[in-house]
Amino acid sequence: MKRILSSVTDGKGFDIGLVLLPLAFLFVLSGLPLVYNVVMSFQEVDMFSLGSFVRPFVGFKNYVDLFSQPETAPILLNTALFVTASIAGQFIIGFGLALFFWMNFPGASWLRGLFLVSWVMPGLVVGAIWNWILSGDFGVLNFFLREMGVIAGNIFWRSDPNYSLWAVIIANIWLGTSFNMILLSVGLSAIPRDLYEAAELDGATALQRFFTITLPMMRSTIGAIIALGLIFTLQQFDLFAGITSGGPNNSSNVTQYWAWDLSFRQYDFAKGATISAIMIVFVMLASVVYVRSTRHEVRG
């Protein structure tokens, strides 16, 4: 008895307790809803059976129905395009900015801080502002492009199915770039300066230093950022609600917005849950990448 007690206050029991507490917390607040969501995707759910747990079990019917809908394939493709283009844009611009501010000119840290403003802004506000910027007739972006001579006529960013998804991607890149920049800046500042000094003495060019020192040293940071980016882009909802509402004709619809639309606009909760269940798989994959790339930080 005394041994158990002492192990709890000072020993293995204490460690187990420390692990169990957050685990229980995670299970209740994340695990249960996830399981509930998956269960719901196998049931027939409507608004009046929403309050009860016992509902007719329909097997894979929701999944079969979902994939037989004509809009499913385009929406999945849109999601893939949205995620890839957003992450690529955010990462490349973010990395460029991080390297720029890393040069440490006067006022660099101030400016870097200011960039974070975009990250602090609520998504719906960002959506509303980009809605104006991208508006067809009187949009700021069209005016700018026209004055620069890039385009002759107005581009209807939100209403032309060829541009609508890109309209949201542009806004999302703007929103996520600063977050990428900050994390990459942290990664950059962790690289020991003497490595560069040694390389410079040996005559390595700036490009060689970037590819042989910076990139390899940043590998885990980059992995973590891309995994986080994947998660953040997959949950990006506000911009769609603010700019295109998934339209026109689903040309800018993505799974996360579609799941909401099915559940809370058409009250088809089972289908909404089915889409979310499919998304869980992708987010899990991203989480594995994230955990793997940050693992050595814990060991170190």
Added chain:
Amino acid sequence: MDIRRRAMLGMIALASISLPAFSAQAEDVTITVWSLDRDIQPAPNLIKEFNKLNTGIKVEYRQIQFDDVVSEAMRAYSTGQAPDIIAVDNPEHALFSSRGAFLDLTDMVAKSSVVKPENYFPGPLASVTWDGKLYGIPKATNTIALFYNKDMFKAKGLDPDKPPQSWDELVEAARKLTDPAANVYGLAFSAKANEEGTFQFLPWAQMAGGGYDNINAEGAVKALDIWKTIIDEKLASPDSLTRGQWDSTGTFNSGNAAMAISGPWELDRMIQEAKFDWGVALLPVPKIGSERSSAMGDFNWAVFSSTEHPEEAFKVLEFFVSQDDRMFKDFGQLPARSDIAIPPTGEPLKDAALQVFLEQLKYAKPRGPHPEWPKISKAIQDAIQAALTGQMSSKEALDQAAEKIKAVLG
């Protein structure tokens, strides 16, 4: 010990019998009302007045947001926390009445001296009716008509007293009024992929012989073709596809569109913002003399079937109905009734517009009623957008919508 315990038990027994009896005398019956009305709108004000009458019924009010009405009501009903009275948007009404969530008011209405079904416009009344029974009372109503800029009509050689009557005249007028150099579109309307798109398109289909259960009728295809012409020739902004009615009409007010299709909720803002002479006309019909039709908007009152005080809840509704004649004057809303003459407001443009809207209301048809309206509506929105973006022909798009709607209607 024994005696004391027995005495205690007796006391408790007595108390438990007499307490509810006392409280019933001392306290009023409480009725809870949920609606989306803000402090300047009818519900909270009427409730304040009702509570002052001391009828033995105390009404508590809770305001809910437009987007949350259905989900909040659903959650409350399925967990047994539903209010006694709620205001729901008319196309959602059937969803609740078909499931027995709303109380059948037919008998109470039959006995009532205040609520008389024959006083209501047929459209709003149909939206509260399910299976021949009344499951609610129309709270207010609205519809859409054609606003037009009389100054621009004059400038382009059109007669400001002869707004377009038919679809062809509308397109013709829009062509004349469109002036890209001056940033003016001929028409502003909404084909947005939400309920607003359906709200705007369905009247066009209905006056041409279509309807939600016959959406690929020849006339409906023609209607969508006309919409496509308007978008393709840039007689309306391509952003009509992603813009709601409020924002579209905003471009009319600022002089960037010569005509606009919208409802009476625009009137107050238009009087303040529009710096030109404008008028309102009935929605153009396919050919002069064709059947008229219009959309029907706004909310209905309903009593939840879980209420413990149906009689008292109905009394509260009767009070609301008895105040219908002040709705336009005090709150700017149109009562859903044909027996009430709305007094002039003293603002000539508003009064003239009101007459047109009252005329248009006679032709307003409800969306549905059908318990799965959101799915039907979504099929129509998808068809509009697919056709207007050129991804399908109007016929193909509406055929596909008809197919989806057939699956819902069963």
